[in-house]
Amino acid sequence: MHSKLYIPARSAELPFTVDVTPESAGWAESSLRVLELDDSQSAELHTGDTEVMILPLAGGGTVECGGETFALSPRSSVFDGPADMVYLGIGQEYRLSGAGRFAICGARATRSFPNRRRAAADVPVELRGAGNCSRQVHNFGTATTFEADSLIACEVITPGGNWSSYPAHKHDENTEVETQLEEIYYFEIDDSPAGTPGFGYHRVYGTPERPIEVLEEVRTGDVVLVPHGYHGPSIAAPGHHMYYLNVMAGSGPTRAWLICDDPNHTWLRASWEHQDVDPRLPILKSGIREGA
Numbered sequence: 092m093h094s095k096l097y098i099p100a101r102s103a104e105l106p107f108t109v110d111v112t113p114e115s116a117g118w119a120e121s122s123l124r125v126l127e128l129d130d131s132q133s134a135e136l137h138t139g140d141t142e143v144m145i146l147p148l149a150g151g152g153t154v155e156c157g158g159e160t161f162a163l164s165p166r167s168s169v170f171d172g173p174a175d176m177v178y179l180g181i182g183q184e185y186r187l188s189g190a191g192r193f194a195i196c197g198a199r200a201t202r203s204f205p206n207r208r209r210a211a212a213d214v215p216v217e218l219r220g221a222g223n224c225s226r227q228v229h230n231f232g233t234a235t236t237f238e239a240d241s242l243i244a245c246e247v248i249t250p251g252g253n254w255s256s257y258p259a260h261k262h263d264e265n266t267e268v269e270t271q272l273e274e275i276y277y278f279e280i281d282d283s284p285a286g287t288p289g290f291g292y293h294r295v296y297g298t299p300e301r302p303i304e305v306l307e308e309v310r311t312g313d314v315v316l317v318p319h320g321y322h323g324p325s326i327a328a329p330g331h332h333m334y335y336l337n338v339m340a341g342s343g344p345t346r347a348w349l350i351c352d353d354p355n356h357t358w359l360r361a362s363w364e365h366q367d368v369d370p371r372l373p374i375l376k377s378g379i380r381e382g383a
Contacts, residue, residue, distance in 0.1 A: 096295065096303075096315060096317070096318070097307045097313065097315055097316075098111065098313065098314040098315075098316070099312075099313055100310065100311060100312025100313050101312055103124075103125075105127075106126055106127055106128065106132070106134065107124050107126055107127075108125045108127055108192070108312055109123055109124060109125035109277060110124050110125075111123045111275055113199065116273070116316050116318070117318070118318055119199065119342060120199050120273050120340035120341060121197070121272075121273040121274065121275055121338050121339060121340045122141060122196075122197035122198065122338070123196055123197065123275045123277060123314070124194075124197070125192060125193070125194050125195070125277065125312075126187065126192070126193045126195065127191070127192050128150075128152065128187070128188070128189055128190060128191065128193070129190050130190045132188070133186050133187060133188035134187045134188075135184070135185075136184070136186070136187060136195075137183065137184045137185070138179050138180065138181055138182060138183045138184075138185070139181070139182070140181055140182075140199050140200070141181065141197040141199055141200065142178070142179065142180050142181055142197065142200040142203075142239055142240055142241065142242050143178070143179050143195050143196060143242075144176050144177070144178050144195075144196040144231070144239075144244050145163070145176065145177045145179070145193060145194070145195050146163065146174040146175065146176045146177075146194050146196075147163045147165065147166060147174050147175070147191050147193050147194075148169050148174075148191070148192040148193065148194055148279065148336075149167065149168050149169070149191045149192045150165055150189060150191015150192060150193075151163050151164050151165030151166070151175075151190070151191055152187060152190065152191060153187075153189060154177045154186070155185060155186040155188070156179055156183055156184070156186075156206055157183060157185075157206060161177040161206075161208040162175065162208070163175045163177060163189065163193070164210075164211060165191065166211075168279075168281075169246065169248075169279050169336075170281055170332060170334065170374055170375075171375065172211065172373075173211040173216060173229040173231060174211050174229075174231070175208060175209065175210055175211050176208070176209045176214070176231045176232060177206070177207075177208050178204070178206060178207050178208075178209070178232075178237070178239065180204050180205070180206060180240075181200050181203050181240075182203065183206070194277065196232065196244040196336070196338040197338070198240075198241040198242035198338070198339075199241065199340065200239070200240035200241050200242070201240060202240040204238060204239055204240060209231060209232075209237065214229050214230065215229075215236050216228070216373060217230055218368050218372050218373065220255075220257075220368075221362075221363035221364075221367060221368050221369075222362075222363065222366035222367070222369070223252065223253050223254060224253065224254050224255070224257055224359070224363065225253055225369035225372055226247055226248060226253065227247070227248040227249075227373050228245055228247050229245060229247075229248075230245050231244065231245060231246065232245060233245050233348065234346045240346070241340040241341070241346060242339075243272065243337075243338075243339040243340065243348055244336070244337060244339070245337050246334065246335070246336050246337075247325075247334070247335050247336075247337065248332060248333070248334050248374050249327045249332065249333040249334075249335075250327065250371045250374065251281070251289075251327050251328065251329050251330045251331045251332050251333075252328070252330075253326075253369060254323075254324040254325070254326050254327075255323070255326075255327070255333065255335075256293075256322055256323035256324055257323045257324035257325075257359070258323065258352045258353055258357050258359050258360065259294070259296070259321040259322060259352070259353040259356055260322070260350040260351060260353065261319070261321045261322065261351055261353075262339075262341075262348065262349060263301070263318075263319035263320065265341070265342070265343040265344075268349060268351060269350065270341055270343050270347050271343050272339040272341040272348065273318055273341060274316075274337060274338070275314060275316060275317075275336075275337070275338040275339075276293060276314065276316075276317065276322075276325070276335050276336075277313075277335060277338070278291065278309040278310070278312070278313050278314070278315075278333065278334065278335050279311045279333075279334040280309070280310055280311050280327075280328075280331050280332070280333055280334070281331050281332040281333075281334070282331070283330045283331055284330070288310065289310070289311075289327075289330070289332075290309065290310050290328050290331065291308070291309050291310075291326055291328055291331070292306065292308055292309065292324075292325070292326040293306075293307050293309050293322075293325045293326075294322065294323060294324060294325075295315065295317055295320050295321070295322045296320055297320035298321075301319050301320060302320075303318070303319060303320040309325075321353045
């Protein structure tokens, strides 16, 4: 039996394949829509009270807003390196056109920031962890790399057989060491070399004061919501690279990603000092290592 925090692929009304709103999630801030278009299609949308970051998951297109046109250069898949991203502030109508699959990451906002494009080449790429906890992070919309009112977003690629979002950590309180953030995980899983579809697993669990219990098998297009509690690991099955898009926002006065590890697991970070980063990273262009 699935948790109510698991949203299976393609459960939204077309042309959206994912449509998570604060109302549908039962929280206040974070949202995610995934939209599929072909060459003959465009979508007329509006931001309303939400700031958005738009990026292609596969394919490419344009965003037209306020008399400006922003290009979203094509990428073949989420395993093809970072993507262009277009940021739009609150209270605007826009047109998204193109051929492909597009993510619209959102968060309710009160301040308006300038519309702008971040090129894929300018996205900081971080290799996090070591050994079988190595993963690749595309920090296109994180709090320390891109200015916005509330929204925080990034992409994570975990090589097949590795563990990600680990040690398990939480961010559900506003304290000096933690920020309250609602989080959305959107998954895509790479096919095996033989062309068979892949899968992975994702875990969320709570504290005695705020219990929560999620353990889901995830496949391409699936979503898991994290309203609170420790989350991790995200486990990529051997032979299948795992991608997830994280969308976060919260109620605190500071836009920051401050986390607390599960104290039972935080020792793991020290073990990375004696391990190398997985040599398969960075994964770019459908699993081909850059420069190889």
